[in-house]
Amino acid sequence: MNIPVTPPSGFRDFLPPVQALRTRAVEAISRVYRSFGFSQIATPCVEELSVLMGKAGGENEKLVFKILKRGEKLELSQGTSELADLGLRFDLTLPLARYYVRHQSSLPHPFKAFNIGPVFRAERAQKGRYREFYQCDVDIIGSDHLGCEVDVISAMFSALLELGVEGATVALNDRTLVAALLDAAGIPQDKRGEAMILLDKIDKVPEDRLMGEMTTLVGPEAARxxxxxxxxxxxxxxxxxxxxxxxxxxxxxxxxxxxGVFGKPERFRLVPSLVRGFDYYTGPVFEFKHPGLAGSLGGGGRYDGLTGKFSGRSVPAAGGSLGFERLMLILEERQGVAAGGPDACVTVFAEELRERSLGLAAALRGEGLSADVYPGLKPLRDQFKFADLRGCSLVLVIGPDEAARGKVKVKDLKSGQEWLEDEAGAAKSLRAKLPPK
Amino acid sequence: MNIPVTPPSGFRDFLPPVQALRTRAVEAISRVYRSFGFSQIATPCVEELSVLMGKAGGENEKLVFKILKRGEKLELSQGTSELADLGLRFDLTLPLARYYVRHQSSLPHPFKAFNIGPVFRAERAQKGRYREFYQCDVDIIGSDHLGCEVDVISAMFSALLELGVEGATVALNDRTLVAALLDAAGIPQDKRGEAMILLDKIDKVPEDRLMGEMTTLVGPEAARxxxxxxxxxxxxxxxxxxxxxxxxxxxxxxxxxxxGVFGKPERFRLVPSLVRGFDYYTGPVFEFKHPGLAGSLGGGGRYDGLTGKFSGRSVPAAGGSLGFERLMLILEERQGVAAGGPDACVTVFAEELRERSLGLAAALRGEGLSADVYPGLKPLRDQFKFADLRGCSLVLVIGPDEAARGKVKVKDLKSGQEWLEDEAGAAKSLRAKLPPK
Structure with a gap:
């Protein structure tokens, strides 16, 4: 057999406990973004290569997974640069700009949007850096007012609080301030871009090495x-x-x-060295930090020129993105990962009693509980083991005796207690005995 | 400008009202699958080509979007068959089989899983047929008992009921019965596969044409x-x-x-011509139909041999998939698509009063309402128009008069009524006035 069972390098499977945590986090973040008046949108995972690469290609070229042309189009292509026509999105901001230009006549103005979904980057996979990962973006297009930055950062900060992530701080800066600082240091304009890229590495490389590279780029005096x-x-x-x-x-x-809004002035600070990687930022930029985490928990900024790539007319815009995978590191470490089985496992005593068990499970679901019916037919011992393995709270049995008397036997796997319930009232009664959700 | 603003053919953007409906539907289906004791899992969108194509390639070859090799690997490749190493998943069943073989020692046995997410098919886009679309799969791996089919079909049927989709019916058949029927018709075994592919087209091509093709394949007597x-x-x-x-x-x-379980025996019928497309089915197959829809609303079956592709050891398995995009057609038509703006839009009267508006919005959110603060600063008239356009229920104003007296002016955009609330108690009071969610 040479068919692999592991995903490609940098791609991941998620086991049930982790996936349950991820879904709960996505739902919580969506709830908060929605509560701030942002509307959810979605764009495809696949875009035209020309959308992803822009006219120049440039930096993004290396990030993009390219999709091979199909059929005749592939046969006719010449050279490796013509082999692909589509690509996987590497962020949600570029697709948003395209989306806005296409749909603006149907959208409110300004437009407050959020988008949560996977993005893909053809970088080398490393610990904590994946080739498919989630982003949770929130953006306002159509206003240059600083109220946008306040709104976006507030929504992101509130989402962290909703997830129980305390202690986050936000570093803020402005790209025009960085430019002015580099200018004042005597760095010529043609080296400004490279100097910013160096500054952006401040959290990733030791300061000595950073300054060495800066000295090479701009000379010792400017570097000082x-x-x-x-x-x-x-x-x-x-x-x-x-x-x-x-x-x-x-x-x-x-x-x-x-x-003022959060009553925590010490959490929001001007940090003049903050740059943020993408070259589409034009004004304020910001980055979320967390004491338990090297690097950032998300960030964003103002990108007034991005829609202009598509329409020739620039519309002011600001937005941010929570780093979902880093957030998950914090949540997994803090909450642990619970087994999260169903509330009740209903056993099947004999095939002719399966329908009774199915009816009981349906009644439990009617009360808002989750209830599993054993799909096969094994000795009760095995069915109890199955329930236990899955972290289920209660195991229910309708055997011939119980069936004849209209009863259900209940066992609480945690306390070990056993008792009988009336079959007709069991769902309501057990609902009352389980902790509220 | 030659950067396109539309997604590639067959790929879609979703506007806020439609996306809100999609998210609610995914959450409802997940809730029902979970209530049946299925655990959510996730696999990546990208898989190794060898996983997707199997050893032979075959039918799947045309379905797969292939991802170009990167860097040096691309340079070294010779011929178009070597250009790609990865591909986009075209269903969720094949990845599940790979996942199960990889993780089985950490999973309960039998394993009840659900997976909801996008899949990708490089088919020609048509009305109602997309190249990126959602599937909502539910599966039980590790049991050959018919309780699996009952459980899977029940969960899917219940999900439809939860979404308010009434009137669905389920056609059932068995691949071994189809084989026996074709055998009894005198169709030799080497033409059985082709005959099944023809039968599978029964909903897509007129019966006359189907029988014409059948006659060509097996002769007039067998076709009769x-x-x-x-x-x-x-x-x-x-x-x-x-x-x-x-x-x-x-x-x-x-x-x-x-x-018996659903009290609707007429909804579940044996249909001896049902085949279902994929060749991995080995036993019972089923298909969901809806009176408002040509074609199917989902389906599935038993695929006892699929894990064997990865491990050499086959584990019995059965599962099904709801056709999310078709479901959306029914939901959009029936419910219409509501505007779905925030509960309250808080205006900003002047910049120095923004913090008061932000505080009011935070209090509303604390009561579980969604509240928007106007991100810029425009005349109130424009801010009211913005609220109206978004389908917002209430507009709130804190002007200098209101601020001095600790009041909030409220306008109900539907009734036109205006009144004053105390700023301190406004959130609680408005929560009580809005309909419960």
Whole structure:
């Protein structure tokens, strides 16, 4: 046999307990985003390559899983650059911009959207870095007001609180402030992009190595200024304000409002070295951090130029994305992963009694409980073992004696207690005995 | 601009009202599957090509979107058959078999699983046939008992009832009965597979054309027997039983049990011409029909040999899949698609009052309502229009007068009524005034 049973490198199967946790988290995040007035949208996993790569290709080129042309189109293609026409999306922001341009006449203005789903990146898989992973995006398109950043960050922060993730902090910065700082350090404009890419690695590589690379790029004097003025943990607010007054005033107001709304001003800070990777950001950027986690728990920013790629007309926009996989690391560690079996396992004593068991299970479901009927026919001992293995609370038996008397035997697997219920009232009675959900 | 704004052919964007309906349907189906004791699992969208194509390739070859190799691996490949190494899953059954073989030592036995997610097929897109669509699978692996078919079909039927889809019927058959019928018609074994593929088209092509093709394949005499004995709407049960006693007895018991559990015996029928497309089915097969819909609303069957592809050891298994996209057609038509805006839109009267509006919205959310704060700053008239466009019920205003007196002005957009609430108690009070969810 040479058919593999493991998924490809970087792709994952999820066992039931972990998947239950993932579904609950997606539902909780959706609930919070919805409670902020964001409407859920969806875009396909597959997009035209030209949408994903833009005109230049560039950085995204390496991220994209490309889909081979089919049939005749493949036969006619020449050279590896013509072999593919479609690709898997690597984020949810680029598809959102396409979506907005296509549907804007049917959408409210401004448009508050959220999108949760898998994205795909053809990077080398590493511990904690996957090639298929979930993103939970929330965006406002059509307004340049700082209320957008407040709304997006509030929704993300509230989603973390809803999941019981306490202690998150938000670092904020503005791309125009970074540009002004690099300018003030004497870094010429043509090296600004590369310098920003270096700054973005601050959490991933040691500072010494970072500064070594910065020195190579811009020379020792500019690198020294960057270390003192940009990488300083606390920026001198008045100096920053003098360099980029508009950006810093805007950031200060966003930070003050968020601190007020959540009653936790210390959680929202201006961090002048924050860049965020994607090159589509044009103004404020932000990143969620958590004490239990290296790297970020999500982030986002303003990307006023992105719709212009599709329509030639730029519409202001801001949004963010929770890093779902990192969030799961925190949730799994904190909550553990419960077995999560059904409330009740109904055994089948004999084939002619299966219908009685099925009827009982249906009644339990009618009361909002989950109830399993043993699908085969094995000795009761095996059926009890099956129930126990699955983390089920109660096992129910309708044997010939019980059936004749209209009774159900109940065993609580945790306490070991056994008792009889009337078959007709069993569902209601057991509902009352189980803890509320 | 030559970057397209529409998704590739066969792929779809979903506008907010439709997406809201889709999410509610997925959540309802998951709830029902869970209430039957099935555990949710997930597998990646991307699998190794060898998993998807099997050893022979065969029929699946045309279904699979193939993913181009990356970097050096691509450079080294020779000929179009070597260009791809990965592919997009075209169903959830094949990945489940792989998953089961890999993880069986960590899973209960038998294993009751459900999996809901997108699948991808490189077929030509047509009306109602998409290249990315959802499947909602439910399966039991590890038992050959007919209780599995009962359980799987019950869960699917109950999910339809939960969604308010009344009137579904289930056609059942057995692959071994079809084989016996074709045998009795004098069709040699080497033409049986092709004859089954023809029978599977019964809902898609006119009967005359079907019989024409059957005559070409097996000759006029055998085709006549097929028309009379296999395509007859009501099979002669005793004759069928004499041809394949085990299969027919099993089907009869499944049908009787389902009819009893749901109190609707007329909804479950033996249809001797039913085949179901995939070649992995080995025993009972079934298909859900709905009076409002040509074609099927889902189906499934027993596929005892599938895990053997991966492990060499076959484990009995049965499962089914609800056709989510067809289900959506029924739901959209019946329920219409509601606007579904937030419960309350909180306006921002002036920038210095934004924090008051944000605080009010937070209080509303604390009461379980959804509340939107206008992200920008526009005249109230525009903010009211925004609320109206989104189908919002209540618009709230805290202007300077209201702020000074600790009040909130409320307008009900449906009745046109306006009134004042105390800012402190507004959330509780409005919660009581809105209809319960």
């Amino acid at each position: 200024v960057v270390r003192e003025k940009v990488l300083a943990p606390e920026g001198d607010l008045e100096r920053l304000r003098s360099l980029a007054p508009e950006a810093v005033n805007r950031l200060s107001r966003i930070i003050k409002t968020l601190g | 027997v097929v028309r009379e004995k296999v395509l007859a709407p009501e099979g002669d049960l005793e004759r069928l039983r004499s041809l394949a006693p085990e299969a027919v007895n099993r089907l009869s018991r499944i049908i009787k049990t389902l009819g």
